[in-house]
Amino acid sequence: MNNRPNRPIYLDNQATTQCDPRVVQVMLPFFTEHFGNPHSAEHAMGRFAEEAVEAARAQVAALIGADAREIVLTSGATESNNIAIKGLARFAAQQGDPRKRIITAATEHKCVLEAVADLEAEGFEPVVLPVRPDGLLDPDAVREALSVPTLLLSVMAVNNETGVVQDIAALAALAHAAGALFHTDAAQAAGKIKLDVEAMKIDLLSISGHKLYGPKGVGALYVRRRPRVRLAPLFSGGGQERGLRSGTLPAPLIVGLGEACRIARAEMDADHQRIAALRDRLMAELGQAIPGIHLNADPTHRIPGNLNLTFPATQAQAMLAAMPELCVSTGSACSSAEVEPSYVLRALGLSDDQAARTLRIGIGRFTSPADIDAAVAMLARAHAASPSHPSEA
Secondary structure, three states: OOOOOOOOEEOEOOOOOOOOHHHHHHHHHHHOOOOOOOOOOOOHHHHHHHHHHHHHHHHHHHHHOOOHHHEEEEOOHHHHHHHHHHHHHHHHHHOOOOOOEEEEEOOOOHHHHHHHHHHHHHOOEEEEEOOOOOOOOOHHHHHHHOOOOEEEEEOOOEOOOOOEEOOHHHHHHHHHHOOOEEEEEOOOOEOOEOOOOOOOOOOEEEEEHHHOOOOOOOEEEEEOOOOOOOOOOOOOOOOOHHHOOOOOOOHHHHHHHHHHHHHHHHHHHHHHHHHHHHHHHHHHHHHHHOOOOEEOOOOOOEOOOEEEEEOOOEOHHHHHHHOOOEEOEOOOHHHOOOOOOOHHHHHOOOOHHHHHOEEEEEOOOOOOHHHHHHHHHHHHHHHHHOOEOOOOO
């Protein structure tokens, strides 16, 4: 049934993705013969590494319609989000900007929610907006929150648990109309949906390499140049990345990130169609096998690879225990150590019981039709065999 009998079936592509073999291939020489420091531009090996880093920077920029000079290389989206939010707030405070309000959504990744919350101790006013049951922000609620002078509106492009796609261009327009800047955490969006920072009028955008079939430990922050967005660095050092992110750049990882972005840009449409077809197949087969299964959040405004499903009568943890050969998630991977139900699902209005019966399924580039069929069989068996829990209407 499964074409990889000795390997678990991986359907958790929102937590992380397999590093594409083509990405690994271009990275390998930079661990061995091309090991020069990209900041040692006075000799040939350093210049070779520097040129590779700059080529990768251009590939990242091309994926989102940016200029290469607008890309700051980081360790991942968590760092990018922190630099964007805290860096913007602290630079504004240093310049005497009177605006203190920073607005975000209740379903943001923890690193955004915590970064915004941390700024309260520095005199800023965090505002966390609720979302509708479909996972989308209410534009009227955003407009009302922006009626108070606001420094920044930060809203993720694609939610990491539900796969819901926010209307980023419309939200950016609301922010700018109110005199605020706009940041989006695009960790789950980059390489999966089309992003154009110019057309969407985005001021700051965060990317994570391991969410788009690149390596872990590398990411990027887009910082608009015209009109220029100014940030204060979070830590001190040698002044690399135009002073915004000091530290020696990891050339192998950056080369991998660039290649991942190149592949994503070239193959996004084909990936989208194939993954959407697999998702529809999985949902149709599960609907037949488990009557009463429920898809959470908006059914249309979502990336093709995500299904966030509440099962009618079985605890998700019990199902996971009954099918160790299937890799799916009960919530955000970054908060999986917590036993309490997902705050994202609570924000959508799910009860604790419903959240406890919910699994996140993430289909990706390397998922096969055989994987889908095997996963349906495993999920159906686990649901039937696991102890039931009283379901709620």
